[in-house]
Amino acid sequence: MRKLIYVAVIILLSNASLLAQISWETINSEKSKISFELPGEPIVQNKQLSNILIQVYSYKDATSVYGIVASDFTKLELDFSYSDPTEYYEEMKAGSLVSGDAILVSEQAVAYQKMLGKEIVYTQLVGRHEYTYYKRFFFRGKYIYQIAIGGPSRMKKILIDKKNLYFNSLVFTN
Template sequence: MKKITFIVVIFLWVTNSIFAQSDWVRSGSEKSKISFEMPENPTIQERELNGIKVEIFGYKDAATVFGVVASDFSDIGLDFTYSDPSEYYEQMKEASLVTGDAILVSEQSVAYQKMLGKEIVYTQLVGKHEYTYYKRFFFRKKFIYQAAIGGPTRMKQFLVDKKNIFFNTLEFID
């Protein structure tokens, strides 16, 4: 009986995960050479700072927040194909943890589509609740990409499931 219950629970979890993603919307930018899926169409903002053009894609629902930031370094002549991104990674990691109550939980290298990136996990108080954020950084050609998802720490397994779906939808356009 336990085996049957276990199989039914696994089947329902897999089915829910598949259907949860089937409604997601593909979005992205030819200009920033990236596409991805989020539960709904994201808001899009464009900015420029010190010659760096930035596209910001964001979506927020009741339990999670999603974000993709594509920073284009073309106009300042920087190409990460030929340079070490370590200094830029450290600066971006520190900027992610700038609020006083943000705590770095872990950081690791991640491989994705034959690229090496970095992932940080950190927690932060939002009001009276602790949130966990997963953020990945990729340095590709003339772009720095940041993809992030966050949500209440108390819903960690739900957040991890959505994180895996979200990060696996990232596609870099040549």
């Protein structure tokens, strides 16, 4: 009987990405010029910081947290198509690691839809448990996009499957 339960758990975990994708919803934002999929309806917040308009999407399920921050620099007349975003990236990376127990695990360039972005992976203690976060930064036109997913490090296989589904669902629109 125990073997049957172990086999069922292994099959369930190996098909976690397939099961997670079945009920995912497509979210479209004309305002932020982005489309993506999540396991459910996100909380959407519209904010303004100085002259930067910010749209924040957040969602949490039983094992993972998801987030997208789309910052519109139109009012500042800043277009990342014609400027070097390195300074902005470094500030946002530092802001992601601001917690005293956050540890940067890796940092790399990523290509997506003919765009070059950056990805950081970091860990952080949440209560007594370690969480792993994957965060991508894209600089497109007058927008900076921060796309993140995180979850318990002990469930890394499921988190990576969800990360791949989530990041691969992104579509930057006009």
